[in-house]
Amino acid sequence: MPLNMIVCCKQVLDPEAPPASFKIDPSTNKVIPPPGVPPVVSPFDEQAVEAALRIKDQQGGKITVLSLGNNLLRDVVKKPLSMGADELILLEDEAFEGGDSWSIANALATAIKKIGEYDLIFCGRQAADWDAGQVGTGIAEILGIPSVTVAKKVEATDGKAKVERVIADGYQVIEVTLPALITVSNELGEARYATLKGIMAASKKQPTVWKPADIGLESSQVGTAGRRAKLLKLFQPVKEGKCEILEADTPAEAGTKLAVKLREAKVI
Amino acid sequence: MAENKGIMVYGELIDGKISSIATELLGCGRRLADELKEDLLCILVGDKLGDAPKQAVAYGADKVYTAEDPLLKEYQTDSYVAVMEKAAKDLSPRIILFGQTSVGRDLAPRLAFRLGTSLSMDCMELSIDPGTKLLHQTRSVYGGNARATFTSETFPQMATVRQKAMSPLAPDESRKGEVTPIKVELDPAKIRTKVLETVKEEVVGVKLEDAQAIVAGGRGIGGPDGFKQLEELAKVLKGAVGASRPPCDNKWVPDTMQIGLTGKIVTPELYIAVGLSGASQHLAGCSSAKNIVAINKDPEANIYKEARFGVVGDWKQILPAFTEKVKELLAG
Numbered sequence: 001m002p003l004n005m006i007v008c009c010k011q012v013l014d015p016e017a018p019p020a021s022f023k024i025d026p027s028t029n030k031v032i033p034p035p036g037v038p039p040v041v042s043p044f045d046e047q048a049v050e051a052a053l054r055i056k057d058q059q060g061g062k063i064t065v066l067s068l069g070n071n072l073l074r075d076v077v078k079k080p081l082s083m084g085a086d087e088l089i090l091l092e093d094e095a096f097e098g099g100d101s102w103s104i105a106n107a108l109a110t111a112i113k114k115i116g117e118y119d120l121i122f123c124g125r126q127a128a129d130w131d132a133g134q135v136g137t138g139i140a141e142i143l144g145i146p147s148v149t150v151a152k153k154v155e156a157t158d159g160k161a162k163v164e165r166v167i168a169d170g171y172q173v174i175e176v177t178l179p180a181l182i183t184v185s186n187e188l189g190e191a192r193y194a195t196l197k198g199i200m201a202a203s204k205k206q207p208t209v210w211k212p213a214d215i216g217l218e219s220s221q222v223g224t225a226g227r228r229a230k231l232l233k234l235f236q237p238v239k240e241g242k243c244e245i246l247e248a249d250t251p252a253e254a255g256t257k258l259a260v261k262l263r264e265a266k267v268i
Numbered sequence: 269m270a271e272n273k274g275i276m277v278y279g280e281l282i283d284g285k286i287s288s289i290a291t292e293l294l295g296c297g298r299r300l301a302d303e304l305k306e307d308l309l310c311i312l313v314g315d316k317l318g319d320a321p322k323q324a325v326a327y328g329a330d331k332v333y334t335a336e337d338p339l340l341k342e343y344q345t346d347s348y349v350a351v352m353e354k355a356a357k358d359l360s361p362r363i364i365l366f367g368q369t370s371v372g373r374d375l376a377p378r379l380a381f382r383l384g385t386s387l388s389m390d391c392m393e394l395s396i397d398p399g400t401k402l403l404h405q406t407r408s409v410y411g412g413n414a415r416a417t418f419t420s421e422t423f424p425q426m427a428t429v430r431q432k433a434m435s436p437l438a439p440d441e442s443r444k445g446e447v448t449p450i451k452v453e454l455d456p457a458k459i460r461t462k463v464l465e466t467v468k469e470e471v472v473g474v475k476l477e478d479a480q481a482i483v484a485g486g487r488g489i490g491g492p493d494g495f496k497q498l499e500e501l502a503k504v505l506k507g508a509v510g511a512s513r514p515p516c517d518n519k520w521v522p523d524t525m526q527i528g529l530t531g532k533i534v535t536p537e538l539y540i541a542v543g544l545s546g547a548s549q550h551l552a553g554c555s556s557a558k559n560i561v562a563i564n565k566d567p568e569a570n571i572y573k574e575a576r577f578g579v580v581g582d583w584k585q586i587l588p589a590f591t592e593k594v595k596e597l598l599a600g
Contacts, residue, residue, distance in 0.1 A: 013410075015410075015411045015549070016547075018570075019413055019547070019548050019570050019573075020570075022410065022413040022414070022548075024414060031410060031414070100386070101377075101386075101387070102381075102386060105381070125530070126530070128410075128411060129409070129410055130409050130410075130416075131389075131390070131407075131408065131409050131410070131411065131529065132388075132389055133373060133377065133389050133390075134377040134380070134381075134387060134389065137374070137377035137378050137381065138377060138380075138381045140378075141377075141378055141381035141382055142381065146345065146346065146460035146461055147345060147374075147378065148345075148461065149373060149374045150370070150373065150374075152523075162464070165370075166370070166523065167370040167466075168369065168370055168524075168532070169468050169469050169471065169524055170466070170467045170468040170469045170524065171466075171467050172463055172464075172465065172466045172467070173463070173464040173465040173466075173467070174461050174462070174463055174464065175461065175462040175464050176460060176461045176462075177460045177461075180460075185530065186513065186516075186517060186530070187516075187523045189517075190517065228385065228386040228420055228422050229386040229387075229388065229418045229419075229420045230418060230419050230420060230421070231416060231417075231418055232404065232417040232418060232419055233416065233417045234409070234414055234415075234416045235414060235415055235416075235417075236413065236414050236415070237415055239573055239574070241576065243562070243572045243573070243574075243575045243576060243577065243578050244576065244577050244578070245567075245572075245577075245578050245579065245580060246577065246578070246579050247579075247580075250585075251579075251581040251582055251585035251586045251589075252585055252586065252588070252589035253589070254579045254581060254586055255563075255579060255585075255586040255587060255588070255589035255590035255591075255593070256589045256590065256592075256593045257579075258561070258563075258577060258578075258579050258586075258590055259589075259590050259593035259594045259597060260593065260597070261577055262538075262559075262561065262577065262594075263597045265559075265577070267537070267538055267559045267561075267576075267577075268481075268505065268538065268594060268597065268598065
């Protein structure tokens with residue numbers, strides 16, 4: 001039974017950029033994009049695309065990807081298409097910038113209402129920039145559909161989805177009625193690579209671009225203007241202390257020295 | 269509409285008893301309540317709550333509210349959100365706190381959006397601004413590379429709190445508090461999920477969250493076999509073995525061993541990081557360890573910025589000698 005699926009994907013600064021390259025501009029409370037490191041699709045969102053693709057592989061269906069932001073790089077936001085998703089819709093406008101979980105979830109949910117038909121919505125469990133972990137659940141609440149969070153496996157049959165949900169010491173198997181929203185975690189497994197065929201197909205596709213007015217929202221309801229949380233300060237905690245490196249002629253001797261040092265320091 | 273007053277803590281229960289995170293929230297909540305000169309409320313949701321209300325009072329609650337019903341036996345989003353929504357609307361708290369747990373991560377956002385209010389997840393610090401009386405919420409962002417402080421002007425102000433970030437009060441059995449049942453009217457037809465099965469991973473020995481010594485392996489371990497050496501060392505130290513994300517994603521070790529921002533948060537006395545680079549997302553899980561020791565062949569690895577002691581080199585050549593010497597020193 002083919003399913004209509006929507007996946008929300010966010011363009012973020014690459015979380016794999018070396019920690020040393022991470023810098024904040026204190027005057028704007030914003031992260032300075034590290035030079036030479038292009039943005040990426042937030043990793044948990046890629047896994048959300050993978051979850052949808054696995055269902056499409058099994059039973060067919062259509063995957064629409066939805067991305068919100070401003071100055072979105074086509075190379076980045078088209079990646080889900082290269083992986084095998086069918087359509088891309090961008091909520092792209094300056095007004096969408098600087099949102100919190102509230103204004104972002106609201107804009108995405110409003111766009112999804114405009115898209116209309118869906119059986120399953122997938123989101124990453126949290127975005128690699130703000131790590132807030134709320135937008136997926138928020139979209140579900142605004143749409144009035146059930147949600148299951150932190151999924152590592154999703155199957156769908158007969159108007160229901162069977163979801164393996166990660167818990168602290170194992171997992172639960174949850175059955176949920178469709179339509180539903182599912183947030184996906186890394187335990188799902190690696191997202192597939194884009195294929196050459198996929199990249200070529202993606203390059204021919206033009207994303208649909210919507211501005212706030214296209215989805216019936218005022219600028220005052222989206223982005224920074226629509227926030228309910230106020231960011232007071234963005235900062236890097238100061239790291240004190242230095243690491244004492246133990247050296248010796250051979251690695252084995254260094255290992256022995258380390259043990260002795262720990263004993264001396266009463267760590268063991 | 270009633271004015272928002274009081275700090276409400278979601279008292280998560282584990283096996284019918286009040287959980288550690290709930291005691292930590294009550295400790296934190298007590299401090300906030302005292303500063304604001306308002307009450308500390310604790311809400312307990314489940315079936316057959318037993319001693320839990322008394323424990324909540326012992327750990328600092330002034331007023332405990334109980335929602336007991338067979339339909340609440342297991343956590344499910346729809347039923348628990350409905351109960352919390354009623355509690356929030358009837359009791360009008362100023363602040364609601366949850367633990368950053370499997371339940372908290374699911375319940376808190378759904379409730380926040382239900383109530384139309386703002387929420388900060390995985391907070392490490394909470395404070396009251398003396399001027400505005402607003403809750404300031406500090407949390408880890410950008411994969412642990414930075415911290416952000418938020419507030420909001422919508423009520424109730426909501427936050428989930430990282431485990432072990434706050435301290436519980438010493439339980440005082442002589443404390444007095446009110447226990448009031450909340451009337452629960454649940455419609456089973458409105459609960460849109462069903463828990464078919466719960467599969468728990470068998471933990472042999474010490475649990476990671478409780479271990480005082482942890483030996484953690486990263487991508488540098490290279491495969492499942494290397495972890496056997498880490499197990500040996502952990503046994504000598506009477507501790508547990510953990511991992512960063514790559515060994516879990518590669519299926520060298522079970523997912524339940526993952527330590528980090530989206531894995532377990534640990535606070536041992538000793539954390540030995542072997543073949544582990546120390547990416548910020550991982551450090552978010554272990555940076556509260558008292559002593560971090562690093563063994564990595566890359567002298568530039570980020571882990572050395574957090575570690576107190578380290579050796580640079582191939583762990584396969586360093587670890588056996590290290591383990592032998594530790595055995596000898598602990599025996600003597």
